[in-house]
Amino acid sequence: MCEKLLCAICRAKAEHYYTDDSNKYGIKCNSCGEYHLTEKAEIFLGLLLRVDRAMLAAYIRTKVKTAVNPPLLDELDIFRTLVSAFPNQRSRFR
Numbered sequence: 001m002c003e004k005l006l007c008a009i010c011r012a013k014a015e016h017y018y019t020d021d022s023n024k025y026g027i028k029c030n031s032c033g034e035y036h037l038t039e040k041a042e043i044f045l046g047l048l049l050r051v052d053r054a055m056l057a058a059y060i061r062t063k064v065k066t067a068v069n070p071p072l073l074d075e076l077d078i079f080r081t082l083v084s085a086f087p088n089q090r091s092r093f094r
């Protein structure tokens, strides 16, 4: 089963598909690659500013390219990436 939806990272049209785990699904994006995402992570990504998302997209694309299997992005993963990338903005997440 797959549908044409948006990439959670770059908002381009991307293919979504279901995985064995109902809490997560897969996304195939032409620019970001293939990755798995939890629903919580998708909500989190939706709250990000465009500038944050652009930074994350660069990080995730690197991660996707070096991964053997599609990497799973969960909200903690995204949170950690943001904190390490923007240490001065940590207060936003307190």
Ligand SMILES: [Zn+2]
Pocket (backbone or CB within 6 Å): 007, 008, 009, 010, 011, 012, 014, 029, 030, 031, 032, 033
């Ligand atoms: Zn994308």
